[in-house]
Amino acid sequence: MNELLRRMLFLPEQASTFAQDVDHLHYFVIIVTMVSSAAVGLVALGFFWKYRRRSEDQTTPFVAPTAIFEVLAVSVPLAFFLAWFAIGFRDFVKLSSPPPDAMDVYVMGKQWMWKFAYPDGPSSVGVLHVPANRPVRLLITSRDVIHSVFIPAFRVKMDAQPGRYTETWFTATKPGRYQILCTEYCGAQHSKMWGEVVVMAPEAFDEWIKEQQRGLVARADVLADESQVSIQGSLAQWGKQVAVAQGCLRCHNVSGTESATGPSWVDLYQQPTRLADGREIIADEAYLTESMMEPNVKIVAGYQPLMPNYQGKISGPEAAALVEYIKSLRSDRTQQATGGEE
Amino acid sequence: MSASVTSATAAGAAVFPEKSYLDDGTTVRSWLLTHDHKRIAILYLVSVLIALFLGGIFAMVIRLELLTPGPTIIEALTYNRMFTLHGLVMIFMFMIPAIPGVFGNFFLPIMLGAKDVAFPKWNLTSWYVYLAGSSLMLWGLITGGADTGWTFYAPYSTTTSTNIAPVLIGVFVIGFSSILTGLNFIVTIHTLRAPGVTWFKMPLFVWAIYATSIIQVLATPVIGLTALLVAAEHTFGFGFFDPARGGDPILFQHLFWFYSHPAVYIMVLPAMGVISEAICAYARKNIFGYKMIAMSSLGIAFVGFFAWGHHLFTSGQSAFDAGAFGAISMLVGVFTAIKVFNWVGTLYKGSIAFTAPFAYICGFLFFLVFGGMTGVALATVSLDVHWQDTYFVVAHFHFIMVGAVIMAFLTALHYWFPKMFGRKYPENWALLAAGLIVLGFNATFIPQFLLGNAGMPRRYYEYPERFTALNVASTAGASLLAFGFVIIAIYLAIALRYGEVAGRNPWGSRGYEWDVPSPPPTENFDKVPVFTRGPHEYSDIPEELAKVGHGS
Numbered sequence: 081m082n083e084l085l086r087r088m089l090f091l092p093e094q095a096s097t098f099a100q101d102v103d104h105l106h107y108f109v110i111i112v113t114m115v116s117s118a119a120v121g122l123v124a125l126g127f128f129w130k131y132r133r134r135s136e137d138q139t140t141p142f143v144a145p146t147a148i149f150e151v152l153a154v155s156v157p158l159a160f161f162l163a164w165f166a167i168g169f170r171d172f173v174k175l176s177s178p179p180p181d182a183m184d185v186y187v188m189g190k191q192w193m194w195k196f197a198y199p200d201g202p203s204s205v206g207v208l209h210v211p212a213n214r215p216v217r218l219l220i221t222s223r224d225v226i227h228s229v230f231i232p233a234f235r236v237k238m239d240a241q242p243g244r245y246t247e248t249w250f251t252a253t254k255p256g257r258y259q260i261l262c263t264e265y266c267g268a269q270h271s272k273m274w275g276e277v278v279v280m281a282p283e284a285f286d287e288w289i290k291e292q293q294r295g296l297v298a299r300a301d302v303l304a305d306e307s308q309v310s311i312q313g314s315l316a317q318w319g320k321q322v323a324v325a326q327g328c329l330r331c332h333n334v335s336g337t338e339s340a341t342g343p344s345w346v347d348l349y350q351q352p353t354r355l356a357d358g359r360e361i362i363a364d365e366a367y368l369t370e371s372m373m374e375p376n377v378k379i380v381a382g383y384q385p386l387m388p389n390y391q392g393k394i395s396g397p398e399a400a401a402l403v404e405y406i407k408s409l410r411s412d413r414t415q416q417a418t419g420g421e422e
Numbered sequence: 423m424s425a426s427v428t429s430a431t432a433a434g435a436a437v438f439p440e441k442s443y444l445d446d447g448t449t450v451r452s453w454l455l456t457h458d459h460k461r462i463a464i465l466y467l468v469s470v471l472i473a474l475f476l477g478g479i480f481a482m483v484i485r486l487e488l489l490t491p492g493p494t495i496i497e498a499l500t501y502n503r504m505f506t507l508h509g510l511v512m513i514f515m516f517m518i519p520a521i522p523g524v525f526g527n528f529f530l531p532i533m534l535g536a537k538d539v540a541f542p543k544w545n546l547t548s549w550y551v552y553l554a555g556s557s558l559m560l561w562g563l564i565t566g567g568a569d570t571g572w573t574f575y576a577p578y579s580t581t582t583s584t585n586i587a588p589v590l591i592g593v594f595v596i597g598f599s600s601i602l603t604g605l606n607f608i609v610t611i612h613t614l615r616a617p618g619v620t621w622f623k624m625p626l627f628v629w630a631i632y633a634t635s636i637i638q639v640l641a642t643p644v645i646g647l648t649a650l651l652v653a654a655e656h657t658f659g660f661g662f663f664d665p666a667r668g669g670d671p672i673l674f675q676h677l678f679w680f681y682s683h684p685a686v687y688i689m690v691l692p693a694m695g696v697i698s699e700a701i702c703a704y705a706r707k708n709i710f711g712y713k714m715i716a717m718s719s720l721g722i723a724f725v726g727f728f729a730w731g732h733h734l735f736t737s738g739q740s741a742f743d744a745g746a747f748g749a750i751s752m753l754v755g756v757f758t759a760i761k762v763f764n765w766v767g768t769l770y771k772g773s774i775a776f777t778a779p780f781a782y783i784c785g786f787l788f789f790l791v792f793g794g795m796t797g798v799a800l801a802t803v804s805l806d807v808h809w810q811d812t813y814f815v816v817a818h819f820h821f822i823m824v825g826a827v828i829m830a831f832l833t834a835l836h837y838w839f840p841k842m843f844g845r846k847y848p849e850n851w852a853l854l855a856a857g858l859i860v861l862g863f864n865a866t867f868i869p870q871f872l873l874g875n876a877g878m879p880r881r882y883y884e885y886p887e888r889f890t891a892l893n894v895a896s897t898a899g900a901s902l903l904a905f906g907f908v909i910i911a912i913y914l915a916i917a918l919r920y921g922e923v924a925g926r927n928p929w930g931s932r933g934y935e936w937d938v939p940s941p942p943p944t945e946n947f948d949k950v951p952v953f954t955r956g957p958h959e960y961s962d963i964p965e966e967l968a969k970v971g972h973g974s
Binding site: 089090091092101102105106109110112113114116117120121123124125127128131132133134136138139140141142143144145149150153154157158161162164165167168169170171172173175176177224225226228230232235236237238239241242243244246247259261262263264265266267268269270271272274341376384385386 | 498499502569570571573575577578581582583664665666670671672705706707708710711714735736737738740741744745748749752755756759760762763764766767769770771772773774775776780784787788791792795796798799801802803804805807808810811812872873875876877879880881882883884885886892930959960961962
């Protein structure tokens with residue numbers, strides 16, 4: 081029954097404890113809604129048939145509602161509404177009160193990506209790893225405008241507001257991958273601000289987070305060594321990693337096709353580029369760096385001033401690595417160019 | 423029963439009156455400087471129809487873009503501008519002024535037995551203010567390319583690189599037009615009722631307009647203020663709403679919805695008033711529960727002011743606030759249910775003529791019940807979490823705005839067309855168009871409820887592949903809907919000139935406005951009328967009135 085109704089209503093699969101609770105109320109409410117709108121429609125049609133006009137000079141008796149009708153007209157809808165309210169409010173209070181033993185994950189939205197961070201663990205862009213059958217609390221904020229974290233399979237949603245933290249929680253029930261969507265309109269790439277929740281079996285998750293923490297330690301050692309560049313491989317390769325981590329490739333493509341949001345990086349280096357104000361410049365190292373730090377100073381003709389400012393968000397060596405990566409993207413070396421896509 | 427009705431209909435075949443408000447000056451100047459409430463209503467009619475046409479075009483562009491998951495016909499930024507245009511034009515230029523501006527202006531004074539509204543010059547002023555505000559807003563939208571959506575959520579709106587200040591100032595200006603019209607109607611209803619028109623003998627349309635006017639006067643200043651604050655923050659960098667400048671984005675949402683939720687009732691209450699009038703005429707039946715319908719209009723106006731917080735359930739609002747706003751929102755559902763039961767009750771033991779307006783009334787009842795009850799479902803806090811900002815919400819408010827309000831607008835347009843222009847429209851074409859519109863509307867928006875269930879967020883330029891089928895269905899429905907409107911535009915344009923002469927009362931309606939000739943003379947009544955019957959009484963149809971039934 082549950083499965084049949086879920087499919088009829090096009091609801092996504094139920095992958096959290098909350099999803100199961102809320103769907104039952106959903107069925108109750110929607111069935112009453114459909115039955116009563118159909119009933120009103122059918123009664124109107126029935127009256128239309130029974131009381132259709134039979135002659136042009138027909139008169140009709142004066143009919144007024146009785147007291148019982150008046151009482152029923154108010155109390156029947158009110159009774160249904162109050163029942164829905166009581167169940168819905170109980171569930172909402174539950175959703176607003178994360179259990180004290182919930183695992184915390186910090187979520188930050190920014191145009192147009194999600195960043196997830198564990199208090200003493202790694203952080204990642206776009207993919208959130210959580211264990212099944214354990215409560216997880218999301219502490220949500222935004223770096224620019226309002227976004228909203230929406231995981232349809234969990235029936236959970238919470239706005240990401242700049243300047244404050246909001247929270248929500250869930251207990252995932254089924255290992256698997258579930259989509260995260262942004263549901264608060266946030267600009268040009270709003271409809272592409274997607275992420276993914278990876279629900280893992282609890283033991284697998286424990287393994288995963290341990291491994292991630294080992295990685296962090298290793299990286300911290302690297303930093304202490306001050307030899308990060310050589311460890312990372314060539315500067316261009318490191319640049320590629322920075323581009324992925326910062327989400328550059330969401331707007332700038334490296335496959336050489338035209339992109340609507342930002343100019344392609346292929347063959348960009350040393351290319352004569354026309355700006356929106358009519359000037360023509362050569363895309364050299366200085367221009368590329370300036371475009372990261374103050375992206376709205378020089379806008380390429382045909383594009384919108386959308387790019388966020390990366391001043392203070394990427395370090396000097398990282399910027400240099402990005403420039404090297406862009407320099408390496410040449411269409412006469414297709415191999416490397418297409419290899420740049422993750 | 424006034425004597426004039428008997429004399430006009432006794433003459434046999436209907437004759438077009440020699441002199442009416444339409445002939446009182448035929449120059450452009452005579453129209454643009456008129457103080458006649460009926461001519462101002464026609465000015466409003468022309469402008470809201472232009473707005474409906476523009477808004478409809480924008481809607482079709484949106485639906486076409488959503489035909490495929492990826493980019494289809496326009497770019498992401500154009501798409502974002504398109505839904506901003508669609509929302510602003512439809513709400514501020516069409517929905518809010520449509521029924522009060524056109525039918526309120528035309529019929530409210532006649533229904534009260536008055537020669538005009540209380541302040542005829544203000545009335546004309548309000549149209550010019552509407553025109554100025556709308557032009558500024560449209561010019562701003564087209565040259566500045568605002569991409570914020572009609573909700574202007576901060577801090578996106580205060581930091582967008584597009585130029586939104588003219589749009590916001592346009593909204594601010596249009597607000598004054600709304601306030602002027604509302605004040606004018608309130609004063610008219612209080613002071614210009616003819617002898618015999620006591621409060622509880624006022625037509626229900628007047629009650630609905632009265633409730634609407636109260637909301638317009640009380641709530642509109644808040645949106646004006648909010649629009650100015652956003653414009654100031656965007657232009658001069660004040661920190662009202664952007665936390666980066668010390669502001670609060672939630673404050674914006676409270677201010678915005680404090681107007682914009684009651685604004686829904688500014689649009690819906692007049693629509694309910696139209697239905698109360700027309701359903702009596704086509705069922706030839708007294709309204710079932712006059713006082714319940716009249717008082718529930720005031721009830722909706724009142725509780726509508728305290729429901730705005732249901733737009734903030736997922737903003738981090740406390741569970742207590744969410745519960746309180748959710749419960750209050752449900753009261754709107756109770757008042758609406760009272761109206762629905764009474765409309766259906768009106769059909770009981772009636773004498774129902776199936777006409778195009780009656781088809782729209784049936785559509786209205788279904789859309790209002792389904793749209794209204796999905797509203798109650800959305801007010802059920804835990805359910806809203808999944809639906810908030812998805813297509814479920816889009817479908818819900820289009821059921822109310824398009825389903826209920828446009829059905830009522832079309833009901834009004836067809837029901838009062840003979841009175842306003844003195845001619846009948848072709849019934850068969852009208853029934854065809856009504857069928858297409860009701861069907862097309864269902865086909866457009868029922869898939870959107872399911873899209874919302876499936877989790878498709880609103881304002882999405884691209885969408886995951888799994889939503890394709892339902893989007894295609896919705897676009898197909900929208901083209902059916904558009905086709906229906908085209909048919910209406912054609913036959914009404916022809917009927918304006920070549921339609922059969924309607925005569926004073928082609929429907930056999932007992933509404934007071936049908937006592938005057940069609941189209942009415944400039945002064946409405948040759949002397950102050952005295953109404954001895956109620957406006958919805960049908961137990962004693964005079965013989966001569968019954969014989970002029972439409973189409974007979």
